[in-house]
Amino acid sequence: MAVQTTASTTDSASGAPAPFGPAAALSCRECGTRYPLSPVFACLECFGPLEVAYDLPTGDPEALRARIEAGPTNIWRYAPLLPVPADVATKPNINPGWTKLVKADNLARELGITGGLHVKDDSGNPTHSFKDRVVAIALEAARTFGLTTLSCSSTGNLAGAVGAAASRAGLRSCVFIPHDLEAGKVVMAAVYGGELVGIEGSYDDVNRFCSELIGDPIGEGWGFVNVNLRPYYGEGSKTLAYEIAEQLGWRLPDNLVIPIASGSQLTKIDKGLKELIALGLVEDKPYKIYGAQAEGCSPVSAAFKAGHDVVRPVKPDTIAKSLAIGNPADGPYVLDIARRTGGAVEDVNDEQIVDAIKLLARTEGIFAETAGGVTVGVLKKLIESGQLDPAAETVVLNTGDGLKTLDAVAPTTGPTATIRPTLAAFREAGLA
Amino acid sequence: MAVQTTASTTDSASGAPAPFGPAAALSCRECGTRYPLSPVFACLECFGPLEVAYDLPTGDPEALRARIEAGPTNIWRYAPLLPVPADVATKPNINPGWTKLVKADNLARELGITGGLHVKDDSGNPTHSFKDRVVAIALEAARTFGLTTLSCSSTGNLAGAVGAAASRAGLRSCVFIPHDLEAGKVVMAAVYGGELVGIEGSYDDVNRFCSELIGDPIGEGWGFVNVNLRPYYGEGSKTLAYEIAEQLGWRLPDNLVIPIASGSQLTKIDKGLKELIALGLVEDKPYKIYGAQAEGCSPVSAAFKAGHDVVRPVKPDTIAKSLAIGNPADGPYVLDIARRTGGAVEDVNDEQIVDAIKLLARTEGIFAETAGGVTVGVLKKLIESGQLDPAAETVVLNTGDGLKTLDAVAPTTGPTATIRPTLAAFREAGLA
Numbered sequence: 001m002a003v004q005t006t007a008s009t010t011d012s013a014s015g016a017p018a019p020f021g022p023a024a025a026l027s028c029r030e031c032g033t034r035y036p037l038s039p040v041f042a043c044l045e046c047f048g049p050l051e052v053a054y055d056l057p058t059g060d061p062e063a064l065r066a067r068i069e070a071g072p073t074n075i076w077r078y079a080p081l082l083p084v085p086a087d088v089a090t091k092p093n094i095n096p097g098w099t100k101l102v103k104a105d106n107l108a109r110e111l112g113i114t115g116g117l118h119v120k121d122d123s124g125n126p127t128h129s130f131k132d133r134v135v136a137i138a139l140e141a142a143r144t145f146g147l148t149t150l151s152c153s154s155t156g157n158l159a160g161a162v163g164a165a166a167s168r169a170g171l172r173s174c175v176f177i178p179h180d181l182e183a184g185k186v187v188m189a190a191v192y193g194g195e196l197v198g199i200e201g202s203y204d205d206v207n208r209f210c211s212e213l214i215g216d217p218i219g220e221g222w223g224f225v226n227v228n229l230r231p232y233y234g235e236g237s238k239t240l241a242y243e244i245a246e247q248l249g250w251r252l253p254d255n256l257v258i259p260i261a262s263g264s265q266l267t268k269i270d271k272g273l274k275e276l277i278a279l280g281l282v283e284d285k286p287y288k289i290y291g292a293q294a295e296g297c298s299p300v301s302a303a304f305k306a307g308h309d310v311v312r313p314v315k316p317d318t319i320a321k322s323l324a325i326g327n328p329a330d331g332p333y334v335l336d337i338a339r340r341t342g343g344a345v346e347d348v349n350d351e352q353i354v355d356a357i358k359l360l361a362r363t364e365g366i367f368a369e370t371a372g373g374v375t376v377g378v379l380k381k382l383i384e385s386g387q388l389d390p391a392a393e394t395v396v397l398n399t400g401d402g403l404k405t406l407d408a409v410a411p412t413t414g415p416t417a418t419i420r421p422t423l424a425a426f427r428e429a430g431l432a
Numbered sequence: 433m434a435v436q437t438t439a440s441t442t443d444s445a446s447g448a449p450a451p452f453g454p455a456a457a458l459s460c461r462e463c464g465t466r467y468p469l470s471p472v473f474a475c476l477e478c479f480g481p482l483e484v485a486y487d488l489p490t491g492d493p494e495a496l497r498a499r500i501e502a503g504p505t506n507i508w509r510y511a512p513l514l515p516v517p518a519d520v521a522t523k524p525n526i527n528p529g530w531t532k533l534v535k536a537d538n539l540a541r542e543l544g545i546t547g548g549l550h551v552k553d554d555s556g557n558p559t560h561s562f563k564d565r566v567v568a569i570a571l572e573a574a575r576t577f578g579l580t581t582l583s584c585s586s587t588g589n590l591a592g593a594v595g596a597a598a599s600r601a602g603l604r605s606c607v608f609i610p611h612d613l614e615a616g617k618v619v620m621a622a623v624y625g626g627e628l629v630g631i632e633g634s635y636d637d638v639n640r641f642c643s644e645l646i647g648d649p650i651g652e653g654w655g656f657v658n659v660n661l662r663p664y665y666g667e668g669s670k671t672l673a674y675e676i677a678e679q680l681g682w683r684l685p686d687n688l689v690i691p692i693a694s695g696s697q698l699t700k701i702d703k704g705l706k707e708l709i710a711l712g713l714v715e716d717k718p719y720k721i722y723g724a725q726a727e728g729c730s731p732v733s734a735a736f737k738a739g740h741d742v743v744r745p746v747k748p749d750t751i752a753k754s755l756a757i758g759n760p761a762d763g764p765y766v767l768d769i770a771r772r773t774g775g776a777v778e779d780v781n782d783e784q785i786v787d788a789i790k791l792l793a794r795t796e797g798i799f800a801e802t803a804g805g806v807t808v809g810v811l812k813k814l815i816e817s818g819q820l821d822p823a824a825e826t827v828v829l830n831t832g833d834g835l836k837t838l839d840a841v842a843p844t845t846g847p848t849a850t851i852r853p854t855l856a857a858f859r860e861a862g863l864a
Binding site: 011073092094095098100105106124126127128158163164165166167168170174177179183184186187188190191192193195196197198199201202206208209213216218337356357362363364365366367394401402403404406409410413414415416417418419420421422423426427429431432 | 505527552600611616620629638797846847859
């Protein structure tokens, strides 16, 4: 496997951009041990997760803001803050990001929010979920490391994001899914023409098999975006924090409501917000981070409510399949962040999820996937229970697209009436 | 019905922005008779279709370009060229447009195009089709005319676009569909919470019924986006021309490949390109417009090939349902434009459509709906038949999203293999 085990943060003698931009090393989240930038993901000392450490640009925040604002309308405008080379935007990518931050006055009115409400709507990404952000950073790392196959285990959104990104970049892709996935999701995963392998077993079996592949010579040259490229992959979620702040006019909201699957997205958004403050790009002010889970897979919410520091794994049973990770790797970090910032973790049941999907569609014209029903439903519950101040300014995330989870709303969403094509029938149906 | 029958192009005495911006009147496309800006759509003299006529801004193109570039990253950056008030971006809209123009080098290589190829990918719109553009302009006209119900007949994309736009704007919506539509499309049409009425009959029956409603007192206050608001609605397609030119660096491509349903989109893109030249925003140079149809609904292609000026209606039978209009209202204008510019009209069969959807996905990571399969398939055929110069620069449109037409590719899109989760099984399947 062609692996570059060190990376300079400055331009090399050749004058080419530093391959990882401002990234300086991988750093263990638990013990702080540092490693060269390479395709590894666990600390050799303590098995803790590795994350990217930076030498971030110092100097005039105004100049940095201007540089960002002059950049492309996608995540690469934040290249100075990501583990990517300065010329990343010139390479073939599907260029996610710069999705809409929708001022949701109608929804705010229904929920009794007076301090302002925005929906960060990531269904606008190329394959219609936030996964395009994380895959884009992992893809760039794969290119730098000379990896030639992009891979992942997936039950839906991630498969499409990996397939699309690899096709455009001219890399081979090989994606692993449980063999009994819904037909629609199989089509989405297969249409980009990469290899798609059904595994006879559960999602856990798929994951275990991927770990085996990484350790085997077969896996040489393979980048599993959510395994050996995970430290880079995770950084993609920071761009949600950057975009929210920039789209608010370079300032932070009071509250953010974020879905929890593995918990990675929530922790990286917090990391991004802290970077914005450290860089002077936004004013240093308190913010509260709220995590949202489905009741049928709510191990972090349960731990939060019980006052525990550890997260007890569960067997998921919820319509919010993109959040159905029973043993969330970043669960403890999520608990830390919710408690440190004064936020909370809450959950809603399947009926509340469906109601929230419809509420968001009816008020703002945004058709969210079940994960968006979870965040909007949790926002409603947080207000009703007094955990979130409606007079504060809130941003709620929708991370995916309703077209991918039609089954969730189909049983309760249909025509108002079916009539013969006559004015009399229209009147009789009480529609006039 | 509260109708404003005249509109000034300059600010009124009150200082409010002119409600229709630079639009001066409605003008008959056939006989040129002019009418005040109102919710009418057919000429009283000759029954010809009405379109919006402008007093477009004169003066320094550089200043106009700068004004546009400083605007929002959606269609409202072109407000100075649209029948909307200057403050339109401040009103609740779903804000479509500024979708990606993807440099498609992989696809170009496969097709043998050496002059450069771009895909204008309108699946990035809020409800994932170009219909959001046209509905946005119709919605603004409805607001100005004091209409309170937004309506349409639809078999899919338009229903979602109208529902979403009306919800966000706080208008009532009432959408009419054939009662036997696919379940998924019904969900998309219903989820935004407006009224959805199934009509026992064909799409033609739905249309006829809508015309009856407009003429009845029941229809007072109703804006049917594709009937009595059609002149405004159609203008939304001009923004595709503006965006393509601006995203190319304020210049025109040599060739454009555009799908044909009613033909309105193609004619309005041509109108937009001519405006850009007239305004000095781009250099005046020749361009060729190619129309793309599905073989199972190819009345314009048939007329083009036969050298006819009239289009003989057909009964559609194709998987490209969003293009399945058997009697395209703007067919004769499409023929004029294809012939005047030196382009052509071509068609592809269902198998070629599916192959083209997969080709685009495999090369560029873009999952198009069947209409995108039609344009990419036609592009391939035009090159193979020598009708389109591969050494010239081409832009091909994808107007919708593959997630909405999964059935088209499902039968031929699936896993490479299904295996037990062992390395031996992986090797045996020939995947290593």
